[in-house]
Amino acid sequence: MKIVFVRHGQSEYNLENRFTGWTDSDLSEQGLKEARQAGRVLRANGYAFDAAFSSVLTRAIRTMGLILDELDQLWIPVSKSWRLNERHYGALQGLNKAETADRYGADQVLLWRRSVSERPPALERDDERYAGDDPRYGNIDGEVPLTENLDDTADRVLVYWNKRILPELSAGRKLLLCAHGNTLRALIRYLDDLPEDGVVNLNIPTAIPLVYEFGDDMKPVKHYYLGEDGPLPPGEIPRKISPDPAQDMPAKGEGHHERF
Numbered sequence: 001m002k003i004v005f006v007r008h009g010q011s012e013y014n015l016e017n018r019f020t021g022w023t024d025s026d027l028s029e030q031g032l033k034e035a036r037q038a039g040r041v042l043r044a045n046g047y048a049f050d051a052a053f054s055s056v057l058t059r060a061i062r063t064m065g066l067i068l069d070e071l072d073q074l075w076i077p078v079s080k081s082w083r084l085n086e087r088h089y090g091a092l093q094g095l096n097k098a099e100t101a102d103r104y105g106a107d108q109v110l111l112w113r114r115s116v117s118e119r120p121p122a123l124e125r126d127d128e129r130y131a132g133d134d135p136r137y138g139n140i141d142g143e144v145p146l147t148e149n150l151d152d153t154a155d156r157v158l159v160y161w162n163k164r165i166l167p168e169l170s171a172g173r174k175l176l177l178c179a180h181g182n183t184l185r186a187l188i189r190y191l192d193d194l195p196e197d198g199v200v201n202l203n204i205p206t207a208i209p210l211v212y213e214f215g216d217d218m219k220p221v222k223h224y225y226l227g228e229d230g231p232l233p234p235g236e237i238p239r240k241i242s243p244d245p246a247q248d249m250p251a252k253g254e255g256h257h258e259r260f
């Protein structure tokens with residue numbers, strides 16, 4: 001049983017090095033290319049899907065569409081849920097990451113970005129960035145978040161994983177999930193039972209298909225990133241020039257890859 005995880009291609013906010021979270025920043029030109037390339041990689045490896053899942057944020061939906069287009073599979077059932085949205089970045093949303101580090105210190109910004117328990121300052125409900133009035137969140141059970149840490153994100157992602165994705169996966173359907181850096185970190189932390197320092201050092205590159213294979217007990221047995229010629233050897237993730245410093249961390253920051 002297999003599921004392919006894909007972080008969306010580079011977004012406009014990624015390009016501008018801004019905290020994004022629930023802001024609906026679309027793919028940049030580069031991100032559009034990356035998403036199509038992810039589709040071509042999957043096609044070159046003979047992948048075809050029975051169903052696909054994404055968040056309700058445009059960058060993930062568009063990435064999913066471009067991948068399915070490359071696979072000539074735009075027709076398969078797709079499901080979108082706010083539960084797969086990026087971690088809510090609170091009042092940091094829209095701010096430049098480097099300027100925020102200058103203002104609050106790099107250590108504080110690293111905690112906001114990578115710790116599992118640290119919540120960024122919360123948004124106020126009267127802030128124009130508050131998502132509560134957005135019709136796409138009309139069916140949310142509970143309140144639209146004002147900020148989240150990685151544990152909060154995991155709580156809502158795992159409800160969807162257990163209720164919607166796991167049953168399809170265990171029925172043998174081949175699935176594609178297009179989501180976000182921190183949504184995928186939260187999910188992978190759970191699937192691989194990563195310790196806290198493992199997840200702090202876990203960075204997910206944009207638009208590189210990450211395959212998870214499961215055994216009959218629905219525990220992951222194997223995972224690997226895909227390149228055009230098949231699974232990439234550990235540590236050989238295509239490194240992209242990214243304006244987002246976290247995506248270009250040296251080997252020390254690639255804890256996840258060491259686990260292959």
Ligand SMILES: O=C(O)[C@H](O)COP(=O)(O)O
Nearest residue numbers: 018019020021113181246
């Ligand atoms: O929401 C964001 O800003 C990005 O998608 C992920 O950002 P991070 O690397 O700062 O967590």
